[in-house]
Amino acid sequence: MARYTGPVCRICRRYGMKLFLKGQRCFGPKCAVERRRYPPGGRGQGRRKTSEFGLQLAEKQKLRSIYGVLEKQFRRHFEEAGRRPGMTGPTLLSILERRLDNVVYRLGFASSRKQARQVVRHGHIALNQRKTDIPSALVREGDVVSVIPKSRDNEYFSIVRAELTEKTVPRWLALDTEQLTSRVVALPAREDIDTSVNEQLVVEYYSR
Secondary structure, three states: OOOOOOOOHHHHHHHOOOOOOOHHHHHOOOOHHHHOOOOOOOOOOOOOOOOHHHHHHHHHHHHHHHHOOOHHHHHHHHHHHHHOOOOHHHHHHHHHHOEHHHHHHHOOOOOOHHHHHHHHHOOOEEEOOEEOOOOOOEOOOOOEEEEOOOOOOOHHHHHHHHHHHHOOOOOOEEEEOOOOEEEEOOOOOHHHOOOOOOHHHHHHHHOO
8 A cells, every 4th residue: 555645634634633744734723623623525524423443443544644654564563562562552652652753753853754754764864873764663772863963964953953942852762952862761651652542442453
């Protein structure tokens, strides 16, 4: 299945909540969810009854949209979560949070996960002092994520550095705003993840 390239604001409206797919636009008055609080389409304002399967599918698709993961990748993450000790749902969220593109987004090096994926793909990010262009790489406790020295003084990251003073990062990440370097001080727990998704429904979807 190819990656979705249509208007992402339709996805937020479909699920009736902000998925923060559009960067700064999601925080302003132009946000589509704020302007039109009903699903897209001609029947968007009508009453719709959703089955149990529909609810499970919606949560799975919502989580995929938030992290920008294809179905094959998402299924692989789910299977990995199932093999690890503990509850599968929170473990799945932890794995998704540890993706390099998501870490770059959480650090404030990009305004959206889509933009973070581009930053990684273009070779601006190093993992443990080694440049990597793989957005799906998983960070571990103790890993260091940084902007490569060659890119730190370009125009884009100069703007990013100035804006980082107004942003907060998750407690499982320690950020040096001057050097644009961060260390993973712990693995993300469920309470550290602000994603508004019922992960148990995702587990039930794949357990059918």
